[in-house]
Structure formats: structure tokens, C-alpha cells
Amino acid sequence: MSLTNGLEIPKETLDAEIQAFFDSAPPLKNRVDISEKLEEFVKKNSLPSGSGGVRKVVCVTSGGTTVPLEQRCVRYIDNFSSGYRGAASTEYFLKAGYAVIFLYRRGTCQPYCRSLPDDPLLECFEYMDESNIKVSQPHSEAVRNAITKNRAAVTGSLLLKLPFTTIFEYLQMLQMIALSMRSLGPHAMLYLAAAVSDFYVPWKSMAEHKIQSGTGPLDMRLVQVPKMLLVLRQDWAPKAFCISFKLETDSKILLEKADMALKKYKMHMVVANELSTRKEEVVVVRSNEKVSVHRNNSLGDNDVESPLIELIVERHSAYVNNSDI
Amino acid sequence: MSLTNGLEIPKETLDAEIQAFFDSAPPLKNRVDISEKLEEFVKKNSLPSGSGGVRKVVCVTSGGTTVPLEQRCVRYIDNFSSGYRGAASTEYFLKAGYAVIFLYRRGTCQPYCRSLPDDPLLECFEYMDESNIKVSQPHSEAVRNAITKNRAAVTGSLLLKLPFTTIFEYLQMLQMIALSMRSLGPHAMLYLAAAVSDFYVPWKSMAEHKIQSGTGPLDMRLVQVPKMLLVLRQDWAPKAFCISFKLETDSKILLEKADMALKKYKMHMVVANELSTRKEEVVVVRSNEKVSVHRNNSLGDNDVESPLIELIVERHSAYVNNSDI
Numbered sequence: 234m235s236l237t238n239g240l241e242i243p244k245e246t247l248d249a250e251i252q253a254f255f256d257s258a259p260p261l262k263n264r265v266d267i268s269e270k271l272e273e274f275v276k277k278n279s280l281p282s283g284s285g286g287v288r289k290v291v292c293v294t295s296g297g298t299t300v301p302l303e304q305r306c307v308r309y310i311d312n313f314s315s316g317y318r319g320a321a322s323t324e325y326f327l328k329a330g331y332a333v334i335f336l337y338r339r340g341t342c343q344p345y346c347r348s349l350p351d352d353p354l355l356e357c358f359e360y361m362d363e364s365n366i367k368v369s370q371p372h373s374e375a376v377r378n379a380i381t382k383n384r385a386a387v388t389g390s391l392l393l394k395l396p397f398t399t400i401f402e403y404l405q406m407l408q409m410i411a412l413s414m415r416s417l418g419p420h421a422m423l424y425l426a427a428a429v430s431d432f433y434v435p436w437k438s439m440a441e442h443k444i445q446s447g448t449g450p451l452d453m454r455l456v457q458v459p460k461m462l463l464v465l466r467q468d469w470a471p472k473a474f475c476i477s478f479k480l481e482t483d484s485k486i487l488l489e490k491a492d493m494a495l496k497k498y499k500m501h502m503v504v505a506n507e508l509s510t511r512k513e514e515v516v517v518v519r520s521n522e523k524v525s526v527h528r529n530n531s532l533g534d535n536d537v538e539s540p541l542i543e544l545i546v547e548r549h550s551a552y553v554n555n556s557d558i
Numbered sequence: 559m560s561l562t563n564g565l566e567i568p569k570e571t572l573d574a575e576i577q578a579f580f581d582s583a584p585p586l587k588n589r590v591d592i593s594e595k596l597e598e599f600v601k602k603n604s605l606p607s608g609s610g611g612v613r614k615v616v617c618v619t620s621g622g623t624t625v626p627l628e629q630r631c632v633r634y635i636d637n638f639s640s641g642y643r644g645a646a647s648t649e650y651f652l653k654a655g656y657a658v659i660f661l662y663r664r665g666t667c668q669p670y671c672r673s674l675p676d677d678p679l680l681e682c683f684e685y686m687d688e689s690n691i692k693v694s695q696p697h698s699e700a701v702r703n704a705i706t707k708n709r710a711a712v713t714g715s716l717l718l719k720l721p722f723t724t725i726f727e728y729l730q731m732l733q734m735i736a737l738s739m740r741s742l743g744p745h746a747m748l749y750l751a752a753a754v755s756d757f758y759v760p761w762k763s764m765a766e767h768k769i770q771s772g773t774g775p776l777d778m779r780l781v782q783v784p785k786m787l788l789v790l791r792q793d794w795a796p797k798a799f800c801i802s803f804k805l806e807t808d809s810k811i812l813l814e815k816a817d818m819a820l821k822k823y824k825m826h827m828v829v830a831n832e833l834s835t836r837k838e839e840v841v842v843v844r845s846n847e848k849v850s851v852h853r854n855n856s857l858g859d860n861d862v863e864s865p866l867i868e869l870i871v872e873r874h875s876a877y878v879n880n881s882d883i
Contacts, residue, residue, distance in 0.1 A: 299636070308755075354679060355671070360705045451781075482628070
């Protein structure tokens, strides 16, 4: 993320850039279907929850976005992300009583499936006879968990899964979700764990056909994706509790950049994590505090996401109580 | 693929380029394990098969390779490929009595799983009780097929699955496989359906840390991956029956490029397919024939791979019979 643009460019310019990005993006194929699902999900979760209070709703974004290099896409640039963080966080948000909109990259890690092998069907099952399928040890516990907990969350309208692949799909869907969550006011949270491309090739300037390798090297020019965080925060869902993530491979610049993002995009919280240690430790950066959160190996839930979500839920509750509704 | 290089550059230069590529590539982590599996698999399938004759062995490559843009990989360039063709072809080769080394991109389509939803575990199963898992209709047939047929092929040493992700892993593994198949002479086949990157960033010139987006556009220079097909054909497995694939989005240049590849790389066969129609029709290009193969919707096996593999098996048998062993 840039240190020198963002707030420094006038809001009008940013708005124009964002409008241009959306105008040039290929239109979302299933837009109507998505908006119907969103409307229904938000409506169901706007009613008082079991505890009598209003249920909190979080949108968890997960996995990396792709940037097509050709319109009939053969090649694209991808951002690495297994989606483990988003899947784990979704489980802990559900456990904490939240309803979750899980905006995830197709094929990445799903909630309740983190402990399963890559290819559960072929690796966890044995076929007995016409009427019987047996889960092979040692997977039976994990398989039962995955099937039952996922089923319960989805059928209970507490988990809405929306898949994306490209940066164009991701940003259009994120905007739809943020707008649909406005009615929830401060009870809405945006937990932006997805690894979003900083650069893209504008759709109209993209090669229609597969790029030919020719004889020489391939020179590519990618332009910056306009920074949507500020607009998301100020215009799309101004009352929502917003958390963004900062991933770096170089720990020396990590906290500085997290601070920068917090100020530039007016986030309520930035979760700073370093690629090599991200499953052990993250640092929660806020205007008034920096809290280092560690995975606790002595507990059952030994994911760093367990104490992380606990801390976030606490801060979100305080935020809801402090905001005049 | 280029129309102007390949054969035109001297073999010595090509060999040097390839050596440089391998020297600069990050070493394969599980090389010992892979070579042990390969040795055992080839040995088992070198013995006379059920029919008394020697079993034929094919290496099917499947899915796209990635090109890392950073050493601690956050971003990479990917080649689009679902792996459907490779998975389907593997099923038909097994059906035809071949032993298959399935060199596939992690996360792509697996043999016998083509008709299943993206996430079979969460979409095909219902949990009944402690001891019972039920496959929900209409998936039961497909699930039984996947589990039983995969299990049978793997336990019978007729299917060896080897996953890759990067272009570095793919080419190192392909070389190991080709060399291990030499002992099979003309009974070996290389069926190169994977979508291999034409360009890469040499490991040593790669940024160690995540590329910072800075202020301006991102300019990238990628260099060509040395064309390994000719060396594979002439040096790695000179007696193997070699089939490469040509995918284009522009049908106007497709056959011309397939012909070019056939001559340049001395392939026995090039399968030409166009992105938009590749599941309906392919053209088999040989020095003395061009056969257009269509999917037959009136049959049960209504995949274009069914008649395609039938044709290939026929041509391979003729090749084996004509070669003096």
C-alpha cells in the first residue's frame, strides 16, 4: 500500500477513480441473485436475536483476488492466500453469536474444514456398500464437525457464503454487502482479511486474446487499484466497525504501514501480520492502543484467531454501546 | 508459443538455457520421496500386465503452473486451467488399461471427481448419527464412483498422483518422470495437457519481499521459459510417444501454431483446442493427418476425451508395434 497517496489525493479524484474502475469492470453475472440473498440474510438477522438484543453481523472477506491479464482469461496475477485466517475467524465469530457474510475466494479454505486434508472426499472416506460410506480414522471427528456445524450455520441463516475470483467481482460484491449492511448501523462489522490486489489491468486496455510469447521478454504495465477503504468507511457503511489487515513479509516496515493504514483509511482497527509468523502472532493496531495477540497452545482452541476475535468482539461491543443509536 | 524461436536457436544454446533455468530454480523439497515413488511405480508396471503383454504407462500433466513474482511468495502469475481435461483423460487411459502418472496442479480437478460440486464434503453429505454419514441425493452415484474408482486405481498401483504448484516444481518433476520412464521405451507416453507458463521471473532476480505498490504503475519484465519440449523429446525420453497441447483463444491461428509445435518439438501428436469450444471438439494434428474429434452426446461417455483417448491409444499401439524393441 502506498505511503504517499490515499488521503493526499482529493476525495473527488478518488471518487472519480473508483467510478471509473466500476464502470470499466465486467458486470457481475449473478448480481440479482446475490442482492436477493443479501437482503434476505440481513433482514433475518435484523430481528432481535435469542438473547433479546440485536444480533451483530460481520462480513468476513477471505482469500486472494485475481487480476486477469486477458479478457478471455488464460493468464492472471493472483495474490497468495489460503483463506485460513478468514475461515478460522468465521468459526469464532459464529461461536460468539455473530451472523457472518463469508465473502471468499473460490477454492480457498472453508469454515470448519481447516483440519481436513486437501481432498477430503478421496482421503477421508471408504465405501462400504450401496447404503454405507465410512469415514476413515483419524478423520471422523473432523468430518462430523465440518458437516454438522456448516449445515447448522447455513440452515440457521447465520452463515451466508458468497464466492469471488477476480478483483472486479470482489470489489463489486464488497460494495453491495457494505450497502446492504447500512441498515444495521454500528451492529455491522467489516473484517477485511482478503488479500486484495494493489494493481490491475483495466478491462478495456486488456488483450482480448491470449498473449503470444513472441521472441523477447514480456513487459507488463499494471495500474493501481483505487484505494476503496476510505470510501467504504465514509460512504458505503459509515456506521460499521471497520477492520482491515496489513500483511508484510518484512517485519521492519509492518507496524509503520499498519499505523499509516489506520489513519489514511480511518479504520477502527488494523490487524498487522507478518507472513512467516501470521499463525502465531498478530498485532492489533488502534489509534489509542497496540495489542499483541498470541496463539495459546495450552488451550483447546489453539488458533491465534481465538484470542483475536475475543478482543475484537469486546471492542465492537464497546463501539456499539458508545454510539448513539 | 513463439513462431520464430525454438529450432532456430542452436541446441547447445537451448541446453545451456535449460541448465541455467534448473540451476536457478529453488530445489524440489521432496525430491527423494518423489523419485522413490516413481521408481516403485515404474518397476511395478514394467512387469507383464494381466493380458500377458507389457503394460503401457502414460504421464498425464494437468492444470496450470504458477510463476512466483516474489521469493516469499505473496503474488504470482497463474495460467488458467481447471484440470478437467487431464482428469478426464486419466480416467479414460485407466479404462484403456494404462498405468497413469498424474502430474497435477494442487487444487485442480481430480479423476472421477468431475461431476461433483466444488466442495463435495459440505455439499454432498448429511450427518445422521455417530456411526452414519449419508450421501445426499442426487450425488450418491457420483460420490460412490469417486471413492471406489480412485481407491481401486491408487491401491492397484495403476494411478500415481504427484502435485505441483510452480513452474519450477513442474519442470523439475516432469524431467524426473521422463527419465524414470526411459526404461519403458515406446510403451511410455507423455500426454502434456498442463497449461505451462511461457514466461517467468528468474528466482535470483526476484524480489525477496512483497512488492510495494508505491505511487505509480507497476512495470514487470518476465523472461521466456526455455522451451523444454524438444529436449524432453530428444534427450529425456527419446523413445516415448509424445503428445503436446496447443490452446488458443483465437481459432484463426490455432492450427498453424499446432503444426509449428509438431515440427519444432518433433512431437508425435499435437492436440489443438480452442478455449471456448475445448469441451466439444479438438483437432489431433500429426505429420500425416489432421483428425477432428467431437464429443458424442448420444453416448454414455459424452466427453470429447472419450474418442480422443481411443484415437491416441490406437496410434500409440501402432507406434509400439512399429518400433523395434
